[in-house]
Amino acid sequence: MHARAQAGWVDGERGMTSLGLRRDRSAMAARVARDIPNGSYVNLGIGLPTRIAEHLNPERGVVLHSENGILGMGPPPEPGNADPDLINAGKEPITLMRGGSFFDHALSFSMIRGGHLDICVLGAFQVSIAGDLANWHAGAEDAIPAVGGAMDLAIGARRVFVLTEHLTRAGESKLVEKCTYPLTAAGCVDRIYTDLAVIDVTPEGLVVREIVQGWTLGELCRISRLKLRGNPVEVAP
Amino acid sequence: MSSKVVADVEAAVGGIESGSTILIGGFGSAGLPSELIDALIANGASDLTIVSNNAGNGEQGIAALLQARRVRKILCSFPRQSDSFVFDALYRAGEIELELVPQGTLAERIRAAGAGIGAFYTQTGFGTRLAQGKESRIIDGKGHLLEHPIHADFALIRAELADPLGNLTYRKSARNFGPVMATAARCTIAQVSRVVGIGELDPEAIVTPGIFVRRVVCTRGRRQAGWTESAA
Numbered sequence: 134m135h136a137r138a139q140a141g142w143v144d145g146e147r148g149m150t151s152l153g154l155r156r157d158r159s160a161m162a163a164r165v166a167r168d169i170p171n172g173s174y175v176n177l178g179i180g181l182p183t184r185i186a187e188h189l190n191p192e193r194g195v196v197l198h199s200e201n202g203i204l205g206m207g208p209p210p211e212p213g214n215a216d217p218d219l220i221n222a223g224k225e226p227i228t229l230m231r232g233g234s235f236f237d238h239a240l241s242f243s244m245i246r247g248g249h250l251d252i253c254v255l256g257a258f259q260v261s262i263a264g265d266l267a268n269w270h271a272g273a274e275d276a277i278p279a280v281g282g283a284m285d286l287a288i289g290a291r292r293v294f295v296l297t298e299h300l301t302r303a304g305e306s307k308l309v310e311k312c313t314y315p316l317t318a319a320g321c322v323d324r325i326y327t328d329l330a331v332i333d334v335t336p337e338g339l340v341v342r343e344i345v346q347g348w349t350l351g352e353l354c355r356i357s358r359l360k361l362r363g364n365p366v367e368v369a370p
Numbered sequence: 371m372s373s374k375v376v377a378d379v380e381a382a383v384g385g386i387e388s389g390s391t392i393l394i395g396g397f398g399s400a401g402l403p404s405e406l407i408d409a410l411i412a413n414g415a416s417d418l419t420i421v422s423n424n425a426g427n428g429e430q431g432i433a434a435l436l437q438a439r440r441v442r443k444i445l446c447s448f449p450r451q452s453d454s455f456v457f458d459a460l461y462r463a464g465e466i467e468l469e470l471v472p473q474g475t476l477a478e479r480i481r482a483a484g485a486g487i488g489a490f491y492t493q494t495g496f497g498t499r500l501a502q503g504k505e506s507r508i509i510d511g512k513g514h515l516l517e518h519p520i521h522a523d524f525a526l527i528r529a530e531l532a533d534p535l536g537n538l539t540y541r542k543s544a545r546n547f548g549p550v551m552a553t554a555a556r557c558t559i560a561q562v563s564r565v566v567g568i569g570e571l572d573p574e575a576i577v578t579p580g581i582f583v584r585r586v587v588c589t590r591g592r593r594q595a596g597w598t599e600s601a602a
Contacts, residue, residue: 199543200473201397201400201543201546202397202543202545202546203543216542217399217400218400218401218541218542218543218544219400219542219543220397220398220400220543224397224398224399224400229542235540235542235543235545236545237477237545237546237547237548237549237550237577238397238423238473238476238477238546238547238550239477239478239480239481239549239550241477242473242474242477242478245474246474246478246492246493246494270499275462276450277449277450277454277457277458277461277462278449278450278468278470279447279448279449279450279470280447280448280470280471280472280473280500281447281448281472281473282447282472282473282474283472284472284474284475284494284495284498284500285472285473285474285475285494288493288494288496289474289493289494315498315499316497316498316499317498318493318494318496318497318498319496319497319498
């Protein structure tokens with residue numbers, strides 16, 4: 134099984150998927166949701182992190198923040214009930230929970246930069262062993278740049294989680310010795326959730342806490358091209 | 371007592387001259403003062419510096435202003451959108467200058483201008499390529515960048531309700547940059563959905579006090595069917 138998994142990996146992501154040895158995107162989002170304490174104030178980044186909200190039972194009292202001036206963000210509206218004045222940071226229509234509030238951008242980023250958010254969850258192009266994050270610019274010099282609130286969230290939230298696939302579509306590790314893409318912030322990431330593992334950024338480097346069944350630490354090191362430590366718990370995908 | 375309410379959008383943007391720096395509210399299309407932007411295009415001012423979170427969508431609003439070649443420079447946090455083709459083409463052709471500013475730094479630089487703050491230090495952007503050319507300093511063991519205020523000649527914003535004194539309330543997440551931009555321009559112009567009488571806005575609920583607002587114009591009629599206007 135392991136040998137086949139490795140062969141599948143060499144052939145690219147599709148081979149892995151067919152063997153089922155990875156978490157799907159819903160399971161990845163659900164795994165992060167489990168680590169968010171009840172009652173936290175949380176900002177979920179655009180893309181996959183947004184889907185964590187689907188796994189947060191309202192009874193847990195987690196309050197979602199949106200950069201564009203919302204606390205208490207609720208799920209998308211029923212079809213036909215979208216309000217163009219009520220959108221999230223990804224500019225998709227959303228709703229407001231009971232007890233939610235609106236405020237201007239300066240106050241919204243005071244919440245972010247002033248250390249008032251308990252957690253933010255961001256996507257990544259690369260995360261280094263020192264917890265450096267690159268998630269706003271894929272390096273191409275002729276690309277149209279866009280940074281949004283990523284740099285503010287990365288330095289401002291008390292804890293920064295990264296949620297991302299372990300490898301790029303081309304099969305390259307998103308965990309790296311040193312980021313080659315432009316940085317969002319240095320040394321900001323606390324924990325990384327991938328489709329294969331949960332990994333903490335520590336002063337001693339990356340420590341694997343959980344690994345998806347069927348993988349060994351050695352295999353994870355090999356595809357990451359990194360020395361990873363830890364005595365990970367094996368978990369179901 | 372004179373009212374700040376002007377008759378139409380043409381009057382509202384009167385006096386905006388070429389070379390002006392203009393703050394434009396909105397996050398995507400929420401809070402975007404579309405009618406004021408259209409009037410600004412008709413007004414003809416060029417060589418503008420625009421400060422706004424995005425650089426336009428499709429061929430409307432800020433994109434139309436760019437397409438009309440009125441803008442020399444834009445400061446924004448997120449110019450790239452799925453439909454930002456007007457900006458993208460001008461940028462790739464080197465026909466517009468871009469100053470990319472992290473969103474929180476953009477809001478705070480505008481706030482600093484409105485609050486009379488000379489400059490401020492922030493951790494955002496330290497150690498990144500956006501730190502190039504900026505003074506830095508270690509404060510409490512953490513790297514910070516020195517950021518300067520963004521002063522403007524005009525601010526174009528969209529609010530929900532206004533009174534003749536220029537007091538404003540907003541609607542939902544259309545508030546975004548409006549209140550902070552209103553403080554940072556020599557002349558702030560607000561387009562609103564409705565004008566109410568003096569005393570009709572709850573003083574506890576006024577978000578932008580009239581001291582920050584020079585002109586108000588009512589632009590109703592663009593609301594989608596089924597929307598209910600919030601009451602004063």
